[in-house]
Amino acid sequence: MPELLRIAGLTAGYGDVQVLWGIDLDVREGEIVAIVGSNGAGKTTLLRTISGLVGARAGSILFEGREISKAGPDEVLAAGIAHVPEGRRLFKGLSVKDNLLLGAYLRRDKAEIQNDLDYVFDLFPRLKERHSQDATTMSGGEQQMCAIARGIMSRPRLLMIDELSLGLAPALIERLSEGLKAINGNGLTILLVEQDVMTAFELASRAFVVETGRIAKAGETVVLADDPAIRQAYLGV
Amino acid sequence: MDFAQILANGVVLGALYACLAVGFSLVWGVLNVINMLHGSFIILGGYLTYFAWQMFGIHPLIMLPIVAAFLFVVGYALQAIFINKVVTAPVLVTLTLTFGLDMILYNLMTVYFSATPRQVTLGLGSIQLFGVYLPVVRLLGMALALLLTGLLYVTLRGSRIGRAIVAVRMDRSAAALMGIRVNRIYAITFGIGALMAGAAGALFAMVFPITTNLSGVFLGKAFVVCVIGGLGSVPGALVGGLALGIIESFSGVLLGPQHALTVGFLVMLLLLIVRPTGLVGVKGYE
Ligand SMILES: Nc1ncnc2c1ncn2[C@@H]1O[C@H](COP(=O)(O)OP(=O)(O)O)[C@@H](O)[C@H]1O
Ligand SMILES: [Mg+2]
Numbered sequence: 221m222p223e224l225l226r227i228a229g230l231t232a233g234y235g236d237v238q239v240l241w242g243i244d245l246d247v248r249e250g251e252i253v254a255i256v257g258s259n260g261a262g263k264t265t266l267l268r269t270i271s272g273l274v275g276a277r278a279g280s281i282l283f284e285g286r287e288i289s290k291a292g293p294d295e296v297l298a299a300g301i302a303h304v305p306e307g308r309r310l311f312k313g314l315s316v317k318d319n320l321l322l323g324a325y326l327r328r329d330k331a332e333i334q335n336d337l338d339y340v341f342d343l344f345p346r347l348k349e350r351h352s353q354d355a356t357t358m359s360g361g362e363q364q365m366c367a368i369a370r371g372i373m374s375r376p377r378l379l380m381i382d383e384l385s386l387g388l389a390p391a392l393i394e395r396l397s398e399g400l401k402a403i404n405g406n407g408l409t410i411l412l413v414e415q416d417v418m419t420a421f422e423l424a425s426r427a428f429v430v431e432t433g434r435i436a437k438a439g440e441t442v443v444l445a446d447d448p449a450i451r452q453a454y455l456g457v
Numbered sequence: 458m459d460f461a462q463i464l465a466n467g468v469v470l471g472a473l474y475a476c477l478a479v480g481f482s483l484v485w486g487v488l489n490v491i492n493m494l495h496g497s498f499i500i501l502g503g504y505l506t507y508f509a510w511q512m513f514g515i516h517p518l519i520m521l522p523i524v525a526a527f528l529f530v531v532g533y534a535l536q537a538i539f540i541n542k543v544v545t546a547p548v549l550v551t552l553t554l555t556f557g558l559d560m561i562l563y564n565l566m567t568v569y570f571s572a573t574p575r576q577v578t579l580g581l582g583s584i585q586l587f588g589v590y591l592p593v594v595r596l597l598g599m600a601l602a603l604l605l606t607g608l609l610y611v612t613l614r615g616s617r618i619g620r621a622i623v624a625v626r627m628d629r630s631a632a633a634l635m636g637i638r639v640n641r642i643y644a645i646t647f648g649i650g651a652l653m654a655g656a657a658g659a660l661f662a663m664v665f666p667i668t669t670n671l672s673g674v675f676l677g678k679a680f681v682v683c684v685i686g687g688l689g690s691v692p693g694a695l696v697g698g699l700a701l702g703i704i705e706s707f708s709g710v711l712l713g714p715q716h717a718l719t720v721g722f723l724v725m726l727l728l729l730i731v732r733p734t735g736l737v738g739v740k741g742y743e
Contacts, residue, residue: 273633293633294633294637297634298636302634305631309630310631311627311628311631312627313627314623314624318620322620325621325637326636374635374636
């Protein structure tokens with residue numbers, strides 16, 4: 221499969237604090253790739269650097285062969301990377317539908333936007349039922365569905381999701397995982413940040429383990445799941 | 458004067474106040490900037506309307522959209538050039554900056570336009586309805602003020618740019634992830650604030666004499682309307698504007714016009730104590 225994203229030697233941080241110390245990572249078309257690691261390892265910072273919210277200090281981010289490490293968030297999105305942020309970050313006071321339309325903010329193809337609305341409503345029928353409700357008054361699981369759907373509405377080539385399962389009941393995580401598999405089955409590549417390694421390994425074919433801003437391990441999830449160090453540190457066995 | 462007449466006067470005034478305040482409220486709500494220029498924007502809109510009418514005979518209703526568009530450009534440029542540089546700074550910094558810009562604009566207007574009170578006199582006569590006497594020009598001013606305020610509401614609720622403005626207000630970095638260029642939305646929002654001020658000024662010039670000296674008075678009224686109605690929402694400005702208009706109308710008759718302003722401020726102080734979110738409250742949007 222052709223390569224979609226290649227990150228090499230990426231460093232980033234906030235002010236005097238350096239968080240990422242040379243990240244190397246690649247995502248191929250059609251994959252679900254997971255980024256796992258404990259709290260504070262730098263996973264969110266990595267996604268924020270890819271999407272241009274945090275400036276890259278050194279290293280490169282190639283997306284479909286194009287350097288995007290200097291691009292702003294609007295340019296990264298236009299290039300085809302959507303970022304579903306940690307904590308959903310839906311817009312309070314706006315309906316589910318308005319939140320979804322904001323996902324399509326950069327698009328002008330009205331008819332196609334309507335098609336994509338139908339597509340995400342098919343994927344998550346709860347959203348259709350609640351399309352006129354204030355998005356932030358829904359349950360955590362419904363909000364996560366809305367956040368993912370909002371990400372899809374930009375018609376990205378790569379969907380990055382930060383903390384899919386955080387704070388959600390197992391049944392809901394199951395439901396969201398199925399949704400992601402369906403989206404991926406329709407051809408969308410997914411980069412998933414997840415603290416719950418079990419969920420991550422179940423969904424993804426490959427994973428990167430981040431520790432204090434560096435890639436500590438990487439490989440097929442079936443292989444990583446048998447790695448004694450990983451089993452001990454992240455799977456609790 | 459009877460009750461219905463006082464009420465009608467208050468509603469006419471209140472509609473103009475709503476239109477006058479709604480842009481100030483929007484800018485405060487979205488940018489967290491207390492725009493000290495707002496009063497002078499209103500005067501500028503009023504003077505441009507007056508001079509176009511007096512010197513070139515251009516009808517105020519034709520000038521209204523021209524003035525509004527011009528003020529939008531002025532507001533957009535000021536935000537893009539100056540205010541965006543410090544928009545994330547504490548509110549005192551942006552307040553000081555807009556205060557400084559206001560001194561410049563105010564003095565320029567006083568020099569070039571002088572402080573003589575000016576009013577467009579259209580002479581449209583008046584009508585009498587249920588014993589209430591209503592000059593047509595005031596009815597027109599009220600209708601247009603309500604129309605413009607309504608248009609702003611519809612734009613914020615139903616358009617792509619309106620959604621972006623609300624999104625930026627609610628969560629700046631999540632908005633950036635939607636591809637929204639936040640600084641551009643700030644400039645557009647500030648431009649809309651100036652546009653509404655300019656339009657309100659054009660309407661005021663048709664109804665009351667205006668002078669540069671009123672700049673601070675208008676700014677104060679915008680402030681009171683926001684606090685009474687609730688900050689950063691169109692319905693809040695509408696309710697606050699109507700409330701202030703009616704309060705001023707009644708207190709003007711009962712206590713004398715010189716006390717009308719004081720009563721308005723007293724009501725504001727009272728509300729700040731008992732209901733700091735204003736009558737409508739901050740629902741978090743528009
Ligand atoms: N806005 C910020 N300013 C300063 N430091 C931050 C900021 N955001 C995160 N950090 C720090 O960066 C490190 C990595 O955080 P983060 O990327 O959120 O980790 P993770 O998502 O893996 O939990 C942490 O030490 C955190 O305290
Ligand atoms: Mg995180």
